[in-house]
Amino acid sequence: NAGVTQTPKFRVLKTGQSMTLLCAQDMNHEYMYWYRQDPGMGLRLIHYSVGEGTTAKGEVPDGYNVSRLKKQNFLLGLESAAPSQTSVYFCASSPRRVGRTDTQYFGPGTRLTVL
Amino acid sequence: GDSVTQMEGPVTLSEEAFLTINCTYTATGYPSLFWYVQYPGEGLQLLLKATKADDKGSNKGFEATYRKETTSFHLEKGSVQVSDSAVYFCALMNYGGSQGNLIFGKGTKLSVKP
Numbered sequence: 001n002a003g004v005t006q007t008p009k010f011r012v013l014k015t016g017q018s019m020t021l022l023c024a025q026d027m028n029h030e031y032m033y034w035y036r037q038d039p040g041m042g043l044r045l046i047h048y049s050v051g052e053g054t055t056a057k058g059e060v061p062d063g064y065n066v067s068r069l070k071k072q073n074f075l076l077g078l079e080s081a082a083p084s085q086t087s088v089y090f091c092a093s094s095p096r097r098v099g100r101t102d103t104q105y106f107g108p109g110t111r112l113t114v115l
Numbered sequence: 116g117d118s119v120t121q122m123e124g125p126v127t128l129s130e131e132a133f134l135t136i137n138c139t140y141t142a143t144g145y146p147s148l149f150w151y152v153q154y155p156g157e158g159l160q161l162l163l164k165a166t167k168a169d170d171k172g173s174n175k176g177f178e179a180t181y182r183k184e185t186t187s188f189h190l191e192k193g194s195v196q197v198s199d200s201a202v203y204f205c206a207l208m209n210y211g212g213s214q215g216n217l218i219f220g221k222g223t224k225l226s227v228k229p
Contacts, residue, residue, distance in 0.1 A: 004158070033216070042204060042221040043159070058216065090158055102147070102208055104217060106158035 001026050004107035006091050012113045013081045021076040021110050023091030030096040032074040033058075033104065034066060036087040043090065049074055081114045088112070117142040121205045121220035128195055128227050136190040136223045138179075138205035146209040148172075148181050148188040149217070153202045162190075162203070195227045 007022045023032065030051050035043040045058030049068040063085060065077045074093075078085060088111050092104040122137040140146065147166045151159040163172030168183035177192045188205060205220040 040221055042219040043217075044219075045216055048216060092159075103161050103164070104159075106151075106160070108156075108158045 003027065004091055004093055004105050006089075006107040006110050008110060009108070010111050012115065013078075014115050015082060017081050018077070018079050019081065019112075020078075021089055021091075021112075023074045023076070023093075023107060024072055025074075025091075025093040025105070026072065027093060027095070027105065028071070029093035029105070030071075031094045031102075031104075032068065033092040033094075034064070034074065034076045035090045035092065036060065036085075037090060037109070038087050046076065046089075081112075083114045086112060086114045117146070117207060117209050117218045119205050119207055119218055119220035121203075121223055123221070124202075124224040126223060126225045128225070130197055130227055130229050131194045132227075134190070134192040134195045134199075134225070136203055136205075136225070138188045138190065138220060140186050140188065140205075140207050142186075142207055142209045142218075144209055145183075146207040148179070149206040149208070150177070150179055150188070150190050151204040151206060151219075153204065153222070155201070159204065195225070197227045197229055200225055200227045 004025045033048040034046040047066040052071040055066045067075045091107040094104045118141045149164045150162040152162045153159045163174045165172040165181040171180045179190045202222045202224045204222045206217045
């Protein structure tokens with residue numbers, strides 16, 4: 001199993017450009033998440049999905065859109081990139097909640113720079 | 116709202132030294148608690164977890180005990196190695212207040228010198 005993979009690994013954008021980050025998981029997990037990681041801020045949740053065709057806002061959703069058309073994929077879109085969106089983006093997935101332990105499995109990250 | 120506070124780094128230790136990284140939390144109800152580790156250039160990996168008061172999570176020589184009376188989940192290791200150099204994140208998942216999503220602390224960078 002590849003686990004959670006992210007495409008691309010690095011990207012440089014100019015202000016106003018758009019792009020889509022792809023997250024794929026092969027563990028048949030129900031839940032998927034997008035986080036951003038900024039220095040001194042830890043990880044903050046952007047959007048998440050509890051199943052195919054569903055999405056919900058996290059802590060910092062402004063400027064981002066997401067789609068979960070297939071269970072294994074979770075896309076994060078930036079319609080008009082801004083320098084404030086320079087960050088490292090992590091995708092994660094977890095199985096349907098069973099009991100009280102919900103391990104999230106993380107991808108390797110995408111480093112995005114917006115000039 | 117729910118939150119996690121962990122000691123600021125960076126923390127620099129010599130090999131075989133004792134490690135403690137403090138973590139306290141604020142949450143309603145009875146959250147589950149986690150420690151994740153991020154090695155350079157990689158994503159986060161679950162290190163250990165605990166789901167109820169007085170539970171002890173352990174893995175790879177690391178331990179943390181869920182202390183509800185002090186709302187803490189401090190990470191400890193008796194003898195660190197150079198390979199333990201990484202960023203450590205404390206996190207909670209509250210099945211009531213935060214809709215079951217992970218809330219992370221800001222991370223503590225650990226550097227272990229030979």
